[in-house]
Amino acid sequence: MRAVTCRNAELAVEDVPTPDPARGQLLLTVLRCGICGSDLHARRHCDELADVTAEVGYDGMFRSGDAVVLGHEFSGEVAAAGAGARLKPGTRVVSFPLLRAAGAIHPTGLSPHAPGGYAENVLVQDALTLAIPNGLATDVATLTEPMAVGLHAVRKSGISRRQVAVVIGCGPVGLAVIAMLKASGVRTVVASDFSAGRRRLAQAMGADVVVDPTEHGPFDDAATHRHLVDAPTVFELALGAVEKLRRLPLVPWWRVWQAAEAVGAATPKHPVVFECVGIPGMIDQVIRTAPFFSRVVVVGVCMQPDRIRPAMGVNKEIELRFVLGYTPRDFRDSLHLLAEGKLAPQPLITGTVGLAGVDSAFAALADPERHAKILIDPSAAGDHIA
CATH class of the missing domain: 3.40.50.720 (NAD(P)-binding Rossmann-like Domain)
Structure with a gap:
């Protein structure tokens, strides 16, 4: 399959092996993959990021000398299913980007053990994959992540x-x-x-x-x-509040304050x-x-x-x-907010590009006046941003 690899901050379109889904996994045909700001940062600062994740106990993040396929915000169609998978070939889906591989769990698109969505195909966990509901447009579903x-x-x-x-x-x-x-x-x-x-x-x-x-x-x-907005006002609030509360008959001022704290009214x-x-x-x-x-x-x-x-x-x-990322519930709820029309994020999508144009898309995203979110369409030919 064709994929965009990143090695030593250089992006290149290469032919790489198409993965086979193991038990509980799915192979997706990538329909769209968003270019995330963290991809832009990771391209140049992956070693710093890998140092931090190693300190918290995860040592599988890619480093500058690794060849990694980026891309963790993607939509796809199930192409093949491993044993025990629920979703059937032909189903349009989005997936929470974590993958069991090489004896551990790795973040998709940020580890050489879990190639991401800058490719014609991507491997995902069936348990973390959701069918796209309500006929939601593929481009919009890609914004779930x-x-x-x-x-x-x-x-x-x-x-x-x-x-x-x-x-x-x-x-x-x-x-x-x-x-x-x-x-x-x-x-x-x-x-x-x-x-x-x-x-x-x-x-x-x-x-x-x-x-x-x-x-x-x-x-x-x-x-x-x-x-x-200033310390004197804070001081006046504290002293003035006690002065007012002391005028109350029968009730000690600190009891009123305690009651206010209990209902969140004291802050x-x-x-x-x-x-x-x-x-x-x-x-x-x-x-x-x-x-x-x-x-x-x-x-x-x-x-x-x-x-x-x-x-x-x-x-x-x-x-x-x-805060870091999101939970599986956040991911599911975001998809359904999109599918139910409670979010309208279409203005964020400012361009689409094929695999050959990913390098130029990275450059274009450096200008905030031109682009917000560029989606990769692996089936698209050419290197221009549409």
């Missing part, structure tokens, strides 16, 4: 519908977060990005306020949402911030500029070492949460 990243981040954030969400960075990950925030009923979503093209996509995904950070900071309107109003940029300095910048008591959800994957000032986070009581 990136949408699942957004859904997982929103769920892990613990945001309520009345809280303000602030999304920093409107690349594909930030756009997926915006779409899932609105699908979850969050009333106010503020999106910030330097790119005018990405700001337009943020609006298309449902952002209520779109900010150009060269003109307007994402937290400039914090006071209008009754978010606290001052604050936004939930989604950091979706993933470059050095962003987390520290968010901690420095966000309102007091903000919850910061780190979704962007920074591949380089970074620095923050813990004292700033402590003084503002900033809460940091880091």
Whole structure:
């Protein structure tokens, strides 16, 4: 089969062996595969990523000298089924990208043991594979994986519908977060990005306020949402609250405070911030500029070492949460949100390319004004982006 391999940051179309599905596995004919921002990063920074995953106990991530077939967000048609598989040949599917191989479980498209979807065929686990429902278009179904990243981040954030969400960075990950925030009923979503093209996509995904950070900071309107932006206001809130509570007859002030804590009413109003940029300095910048008591959800994957000032986070009581990928339930729910028409991510798809054009697609994705999500169609001829 034909596939795009990555070795020493170089992409090449090669003929590689077509894999055979083992028990509980399926061989798919790849219909579409999205080019993910993590693929762009991994091409240049795979060794740093492999070092991190080795520290947490997984040593199967590809390194620069390996030949790996990238691609973990794909849709396909079942071409062959191993023993015990449920899904039959001819079924259109998407699949959670994990594969049993070489005596372990490997992330599809990020390990030489689990070649990905930049190919005519890809091997998947039947147990993690879902039939595409409701006649959902193949292109849209391919977005199940990136949408699942957004859904997982929103769920892990613990945001309520009345809280303000602030999304920093409107690349594909930030756009997926915006779409899932609105699908979850969050009333106010503020999106910030330097790119005018990405700001337009943020609006298309449902952002209520779109900010150009060269003109307007994402937290400039914090006071209008009754978010606290300086220490004197926090001090006044603490002292003023006790003074008011002490005027209550018969009830000790601390009992009222305790009751308020029990129902979540004692914490001052604050936004939930989604950091979706993933470059050095962003987390520290968010901690420095966000309102007091903000919850910061780190979704962007920074591949380089970074620095923050813990004292700033402590003084503002900033809460940091880091999120990774998604769960099988997130993946399933994202597919069904797409199939039920509760998400409309079609504006994210800005181009389609054949295997021969993947290298040029990587270059094109460096310009945020031109593209957001380019899909690979392994059956397409030529090297131009359609």
